[in-house]
Amino acid sequence: MxxxxxxxxxxxxxxxxxxxxxxxxxxxxxxxxxxxxxxxxxxxxxxxxxxxxxxxxxxxxxxxxxxxxxxxxxxxxxxxxxxxxxxxxxxxxxxxxxxxxxxxxxxxxxxxxxxxCTPVELPDWQPALLQALADSELPIGALCRQLGVSLAHASRALARSHGMSPQLLRRELRWRRALSLLHGEGELSDIALRCGFSDQSHFTRVTRRYAGLPPAALRQQIKSVQDAPAAAAVC
Missing domain, CATH: 2.60.120.10 (Jelly Rolls)
Structure with missing residues (x-):
């Protein structure tokens, strides 16, 4: 080396x-x-x-x-x-x-x-809101009200504990799911739909912003790593 x-x-x-x-x-x-x-x-x-x-x-x-x-x-x-x-x-x-x-x-x-290690203990409403952000298309304010917190309080608390606003956390959760699905063979349009992006163009814009590549090129990069021989898994 x-x-x-x-x-x-x-x-x-x-x-x-x-x-x-x-x-x-x-x-x-x-x-x-x-x-x-x-x-x-x-x-x-x-x-x-x-x-x-x-x-x-x-x-x-x-x-x-x-x-x-x-x-x-x-x-x-x-x-x-x-x-x-x-x-x-x-x-x-x-x-x-x-x-x-x-x-x-x-x-x-x-x-x-x-x-x-376990994460810092957080109020019960925070993991519940994160799960709702991942699963629901309801407005974030409505999700907060269902959990008994104001949108302003949720925004301040999540920015401190998770480093992002509720809106950015929702986008990050969608992106993470999409990134996981790019390891498979699904159509890009289907991935965009399943992950809550408004359309494939929206998915492409987010992927370029977060990964510097369009989805098809990122998938090819992921595949090249997956297909690499075990001997390549060294520094």
């Missing part, structure tokens, strides 16, 4: 990374400091020893504590594609850090030792 495929990022105290996404899935190991990671999957308190698996093209944001944070990152090997943000706790930080730096492709060994 000519160069390591891991790299370290450093973040200032009280810094905020607005909601963003990456074109390739990656693993992140917190080695110092603290931050809160927020996305559709919930909010996770990340401290030294937290190992995060980020899927490709999924949105998340970060708020760093007073000391900031230092994080080691590496791309996920081909074939490793979690369906949402996954957080784990490694038992031995120094050992995990050395493994990242010495053998960054031995992610499976790290995960075999790690324990899953």
């Amino acid at each position: 000519d160069a390591p495929c891991w790299f370290e990022t450093r973040h200032d105290g009280e810094a905020v990374l607005p909601t963003h996404r990456h074109g390739r899935g990656y693993a992140a190991l917190v080695i110092d400091g603290q931050h809160l990671e927020a996305c559709v999957d919930g909010a996770f308190e990340c401290t030294p020893g937290t190992l995060l698996l980020h899927p490709a093209y999924h949105a998340h944001g970060n708020r760093f504590g007073r000391r900031g944070a230092r994080v080691i990152n590496m791309p996920l090997p081909d074939g490793v594609a979690p369906d949402g943000l996954r957080a784990w706790r490694v038992p031995h930080l120094d050992e995990a850090r050395a493994m990242f730096q010495r053998e960054p492709c031995s992610l499976a060994a790290l995960l075999a030792q790690a324990m899953p």
